[in-house]
Amino acid sequence: MSGCGCDGHDLHPVDQVIEHLLSRAPAPPKIEQVALAAALGRVLACDVPAPSDVPAWDNSAMDGYALRAADLPIEGGYLPLAGRIAAGDSGQARLLAGHAVRIFTGAPLPPGADSVVAQEDCRAEGTGVWLPAVKPGAHVRKQGEELCSGALLLTAGQRLRPQEIGLLASIGMAQVPVYRRLRVGLLSSGDELREPGQTLAPGQIYNANRFSLGAVLRSLGMEVHDYEVMADDLSASRDALSLAASEWDMLLTSGGVSVGEEDHLKQAIRELGQLHLWRLAIQPGKPLAFGEVGGKPWLGLPGNPAAALITALIVARPFLLRAQGRSAVMPQPLQLSAGFSWLTPRSRRQYLRARLVADGAGQLSVQLHPQQGSAMLSSACWSDGLAVIEIGQTLQVGEAVTYLSFAQLLH
Numbered sequence: 001m002s003g004c005g006c007d008g009h010d011l012h013p014v015d016q017v018i019e020h021l022l023s024r025a026p027a028p029p030k031i032e033q034v035a036l037a038a039a040l041g042r043v044l045a046c047d048v049p050a051p052s053d054v055p056a057w058d059n060s061a062m063d064g065y066a067l068r069a070a071d072l073p074i075e076g077g078y079l080p081l082a083g084r085i086a087a088g089d090s091g092q093a094r095l096l097a098g099h100a101v102r103i104f105t106g107a108p109l110p111p112g113a114d115s116v117v118a119q120e121d122c123r124a125e126g127t128g129v130w131l132p133a134v135k136p137g138a139h140v141r142k143q144g145e146e147l148c149s150g151a152l153l154l155t156a157g158q159r160l161r162p163q164e165i166g167l168l169a170s171i172g173m174a175q176v177p178v179y180r181r182l183r184v185g186l187l188s189s190g191d192e193l194r195e196p197g198q199t200l201a202p203g204q205i206y207n208a209n210r211f212s213l214g215a216v217l218r219s220l221g222m223e224v225h226d227y228e229v230m231a232d233d234l235s236a237s238r239d240a241l242s243l244a245a246s247e248w249d250m251l252l253t254s255g256g257v258s259v260g261e262e263d264h265l266k267q268a269i270r271e272l273g274q275l276h277l278w279r280l281a282i283q284p285g286k287p288l289a290f291g292e293v294g295g296k297p298w299l300g301l302p303g304n305p306a307a308a309l310i311t312a313l314i315v316a317r318p319f320l321l322r323a324q325g326r327s328a329v330m331p332q333p334l335q336l337s338a339g340f341s342w343l344t345p346r347s348r349r350q351y352l353r354a355r356l357v358a359d360g361a362g363q364l365s366v367q368l369h370p371q372q373g374s375a376m377l378s379s380a381c382w383s384d385g386l387a388v389i390e391i392g393q394t395l396q397v398g399e400a401v402t403y404l405s406f407a408q409l410l411h
């Protein structure tokens with residue numbers, strides 16, 4: 001990347017870095033067929049056109065009576081009944097002129113009928129029924145009114161939600177072409193790290209990032225391959241990174257990318273492959289690095305747990321989604337009223353742990369957690385999103401502030 005901060009002191013703007021990452025995103029994984037019931041959250045790999053009109057034939061939207069509207073006078077009237085059609089019946093028989101037919105929701109409209117009256121508006125009497133006047137087309141679901149045969153239903157690159165799964169079922173698809181899940185090698189670095197369940201010696205801490213970053217990847221629908229913690233040692237880091245790169249589609253690490261003597265990952269990457277960029281104008285998360293090992297992309301997130309989480313959601317996510325085959329990868333920012341002021345301009349873009357609070361009238365405002373330290377995960381738990389403050393920006397209470405919800409960032 002031009003003006004690379006690898007050796008200099010300039011910080012890369014976040015948007016440029018995301019663009020740069022997207023330009024280097026690998027092609028999506030291979031296509032595989034999965035059973036529809038197992039396709040939730042997967043990324044569709046082919047466009048899906050409607051194989052026929054939806055609905056495929058005119059049918060009743062109500063339980064009631066089907067008729068020809070012109071057979072009734074303006075004040076309504078009595079028509080003799082000429083049969084009964086339930087959902088699942090073939091509905092081939094023609095409606096006799098001057099008659100009505102008992103019909104149920106989803107049943108095919110018989111040829112000759114053009115409208116349906118709901119049963120609660122009618123009165124059955126003897127072998128016929130009293131009906132109010134009706135307009136042609138009333139309570140009829142017309143063939144093709146939702147979709148015409150050949151219309152594009154879903155496009156490649158969409159993540160399948162319950163509604164897409166239902167739509168695919170409604171056109172009879174039992175198997176769905178999706179991209180194989182992206183396989184991400186997840187590594188943490190730091191001699192101080194122990195796993196939950198182990199006993200801590202003085203100076204040690206638990207490995208939070210293995211779990212939070214693994215959870216982010218799984219939330220995004222990816223496969224996670226965990227490794228032992230990398231020791232703070234150049235050759236150990238090199239060995240671990242080259243092994244992981246030989247096994248998976250890409251590597252995500254946390255820690256070891258800052259400026260300390262114990263931060264070896266950038267050097268390991270330089271020796272094994274290429275370091276494309278380092279250091280972003282972002283807070284938290286400045287030390288983020290990006291490179292490649294053996295042709296596999298590597299994203300080096302900072303070690304501080306909140307910084308690792310936030311950079312995973314803001315910087316890594318679009319790249320990971322694109323590599324997974326998703327077409328829409330950027331979150332949709334909202335502009336909402338700030339419930340706080342921001343009076344000191346900063347030289348890095350701020351991603352602040354925040355949540356939405358509704359006042360008595362249901363008006364939302366963005367509130368900040370008072371603790372924004374890059375190691376602090378508890379404030380991320382209090383939050384349901386991030387407020388974004390641009391470089392140099394100041395803000396008064398009530399002004400619009402950009403807000404990104406975790407719900408969106410974890411999807």
Ligand code: AMP
Nearest residue numbers: 188190207208209210255256258303304
């Ligand atoms: P580093 O970037 O390796 O200098 O780490 C920055 C800070 O984050 C240090 O306080 C580390 O102890 C902490 N840290 C690094 N990795 C993890 C992790 N996996 N879980 C929790 N804290 C971590």
Ligand code: MG
Nearest residue numbers: 189190255256
């Ligand atoms: Mg470290």
